[in-house]
Structure formats: structure tokens, C-alpha cells
Amino acid sequence: MAAVGLKTTQYSLLANVARGALPVAELAERLGMERTTLTRNLKPLADAGWVATRPGADSRQRIVTITESGQVKLGEAYLVWCGAQQAFEQLVxxxxxxxxxxxxxxxxxxxxxxxxxxxxxxxx
Known part of the structure; x- marks a missing residue:
């Protein structure tokens, strides 16, 4: 993943966000992590401009979405991931x-x- 500037955990998180806009709490539940951990993990992705949050129906709710540059980054990372998967399969x-x-x-x-x-x- 280093070739595209994403850690494996960040790739997974970005791929999950790409499945559809969700409130932070719902995304955290889907991923089996605490909201505070998810928020901390989303920060580098948001700082890079790959995800964004917007207000939800309730002023306390934040909806996480993937940005256009996040979609591009995910596509790049997917190609690297596929190559790694193929290399692993050839090896073992x-x-x-x-x-x-x-x-x-x-x-x-x-x-x-x-x-x-x-x-x-x-x-x-």
C-alpha cells in the first residue's frame, strides 16, 4: 500500500466509506470499532482530502462520505492491492x-x- 500513500487499515476504511455515506456511529458499528477510534482513524484521510464529513439530520450527527480524490486514491490502491493479492497467491x-x-x-x-x-x- 505504501506506493499509493495508504496503510492497509486506511485502505480498508476508505473502501468501507466508499460503500455509501453513513453517520460516524453507524460506520463505527459496522467496522466493530469505537466512534473515538474511528474518528481518529478518519482524520488522516480527511486531512488528505479523501473523505469528508457533513452534518446529519441532527446537529450532533456527522455523515462520512468519500470525496472525488478519495475515489481516485481508492482506485489506485485497489490496483496495488490486486497485485499484492496475486503475488501472495503465486507465493503460497x-x-x-x-x-x-x-x-x-x-x-x-x-x-x-x-x-x-x-x-x-x-x-x-
Whole structure:
């Protein structure tokens, strides 16, 4: 990701923002993180001009959107990401990559109830 000036976590965040404008709280919930953490992670993207926030229906609500330059940056990063994915697959093999994805998906399914319980026990 360094070739396009994005960390992997920033790429993921930018890709999620690109899916559609959302309030900060809703985006944080979708990503499984606290609002304060999300706000801190959005700051470098906003400073770079790749995301913007606007007022929501309520004066306390902020809606996160991707900017035109953010769309361009995401497109550049996507090409780098695809190249990295292909190189990884060539290195370890397609079957190993599929097995890894399956294991990650299984683990996420198993962890989701625990994460949800923790989020409800410790809201922002």
C-alpha cells in the first residue's frame, strides 16, 4: 500500500466509506470499532482530502462520505492491492489462500458474538 500513500487499515476504511455515506456511529458499528477510534482513524484521510464529513439530520450527527480524490486514491490502491493479492497467491498457492480465507471467515463468525457482547458491555 505504501506506493499509493495508504496503510492497509486506511485502505480498508476508505473502501468501507466508499460503500455509501453513513453517520460516524453507524460506520463505527459496522467496522466493530469505537466512534473515538474511528474518528481518529478518519482524520488522516480527511486531512488528505479523501473523505469528508457533513452534518446529519441532527446537529450532533456527522455523515462520512468519500470525496472525488478519495475515489481516485481508492482506485489506485485497489490496483496495488490486486497485485499484492496475486503475488501472495503465486507465493503460497491458490489452495492455501482459499484455506486461509475459509479459516478467517470461520474465526470471524465464531468471534462475532463475543465482539458484540464486548461492544454492548462497553459502549462509547
Amino acid at each position: 498457492g491458490r489452495d492455501a489462500v482459499r484455506a486461509l480465507h475459509t479459516q478467517l471467515e470461520t474465526t470471524l463468525v465464531q468471534l462475532t458474538p463475543l465482539i458484540e457482547d464486548l461492544n454492548h458491555a462497553h459502549p462509547d
